[in-house]
Amino acid sequence: MTLEDVRKDIDKIDDQLLVLLNQRMNLVHKVGEIKRSTKAIIYRPEREKQILDRMNAQNDGPLNKEAIEAIYLEIFAAARNIELPERVAYLGPEGSFTHQAAESRFGAMSEYMTLPTIKSVFEAVDTGRAKFGVIPIENNQEGIVYETVDLLNEMNVNIAAELKIPVHFALATEAENPSKIKRIYSKDIAFRQCRGFLNKYFEQTHPEEIQVESTSKAAKLAAEDPESAAICSEIAAKLFALPVLFNNIEDNSQNRTRFFILAKNFVNAKSENDKTTIIARLPDTDKPGVLANFLQDFKKSGINLTKIESRPYKGDEDFNFWFFIELEGFYQDENVEKVFKKYKNAIKWLGSYVRNT
Numbered sequence: 001m002t003l004e005d006v007r008k009d010i011d012k013i014d015d016q017l018l019v020l021l022n023q024r025m026n027l028v029h030k031v032g033e034i035k036r037s038t039k040a041i042i043y044r045p046e047r048e049k050q051i052l053d054r055m056n057a058q059n060d061g062p063l064n065k066e067a068i069e070a071i072y073l074e075i076f077a078a079a080r081n082i083e084l085p086e087r088v089a090y091l092g093p094e095g096s097f098t099h100q101a102a103e104s105r106f107g108a109m110s111e112y113m114t115l116p117t118i119k120s121v122f123e124a125v126d127t128g129r130a131k132f133g134v135i136p137i138e139n140n141q142e143g144i145v146y147e148t149v150d151l152l153n154e155m156n157v158n159i160a161a162e163l164k165i166p167v168h169f170a171l172a173t174e175a176e177n178p179s180k181i182k183r184i185y186s187k188d189i190a191f192r193q194c195r196g197f198l199n200k201y202f203e204q205t206h207p208e209e210i211q212v213e214s215t216s217k218a219a220k221l222a223a224e225d226p227e228s229a230a231i232c233s234e235i236a237a238k239l240f241a242l243p244v245l246f247n248n249i250e251d252n253s254q255n256r257t258r259f260f261i262l263a264k265n266f267v268n269a270k271s272e273n274d275k276t277t278i279i280a281r282l283p284d285t286d287k288p289g290v291l292a293n294f295l296q297d298f299k300k301s302g303i304n305l306t307k308i309e310s311r312p313y314k315g316d317e318d319f320n321f322w323f324f325i326e327l328e329g330f331y332q333d334e335n336v337e338k339v340f341k342k343y344k345n346a347i348k349w350l351g352s353y354v355r356n357t
């Protein structure tokens with residue numbers, strides 16, 4: 001078979017794929033009409049997960065799980081846009097890891113709002129300027145983002161979904177090789193996380209390290225200065241058409257960030273593998289046993305708590321704390337409901353959503 005022949009066969013398959021994709025989108029359009037008449041929610045992460053699991057179970061390659069997911073997430077995003085175009089706000093700047101996270105879930109067709117602070121993303125969702133908001137909640141190396149936790153306590157928005165993405169840094173530059181690089185731009189945390197790489201490749205030349213407020217700003221500056229490089233995300237390098245010289249230069253390749261997708265008045269349907277996030281404002285936490293008894297009630301009901309963080313009441317003179325808590329299960333599960341009922345005045349439910357591994 002010649003290259004021409006194979007390409008002809010590929011064209012035939014693409015023709016069929018397009019017909020099938022459009023048939024799928026016609027059905028999605030019908031789903032949209034049904035949902036509009038019943039005022040049902042468009043974004044159904046648990047249904048998307050169910051489809052992905054079904055596809056992966058019957059897949060026998062050569063596409064791997066990640067490739068299937070990437071293709072299908074783009075199909076779902078296009079489908080949601082056909083049902084109803086939804087605006088997505090995310091913590092910028094463009095090219096940030098949050099941008100990457102937002103695109104991985106909402107695809108290329110969605111309308112995005114790039115906002116400068118976590119608070120402004122919450123406000124955009126709260127006021128309806130955006131249907132969804134994407135913000136970081138924690139990094140597995142650096143810990144929790146307290147600003148996000150505090151805003152979840154203060155504002156009234158729900159968690160519609162979580163997603164975790166690997167944090168990979170690239171060295172992007174117009175320079176041909178590391179010896180020509182005189183300056184490196186990046187964020188303090190990125191310099192810290194790539195120290196091993198920097199020591200190895202720049203042991204002789206010691207370029208100046210210039211700290212800027214974001215890795216996308218670093219990419220922008222490096223794109224204007226051929227004697228420099230940026231440590232940035234791949235998406236930022238792409239945005240400023242900056243060639244990537246080295247990929248995955250972080251010392252710890254396990255580095256992952258978890259994001260929440262926020263929405264107003266959002267309730268998921270139960271899936272097979274749910275998590276729930278709540279805030280607990282227990283009275284009298286300075287008295288012995290209050291917190292212990294509360295935690296015991298979860299244990300007695302067989303509920304696994306996966307996270308607990310304590311936060312101070314702002315403006316409070318005493319040392320009282322409220323708690324950010326995550327647990328396994330769905331808010332309507334009998335055992336979860338029972339504990340929630342007992343503490344109904346102390347618990348603020350933020351969301352139950354399908355677990356993203």
Ligand SMILES: O=C(O)C(=O)C[C@]1(C(=O)O)C=C[C@@H](O)C=C1
Nearest residue numbers: 031042043044045047048076079
């Ligand atoms: O099944 C639905 O509820 C749909 O809206 C369809 C669909 C899909 O493309 O399969 C699209 C969006 C939802 O998030 C889940 C699934």
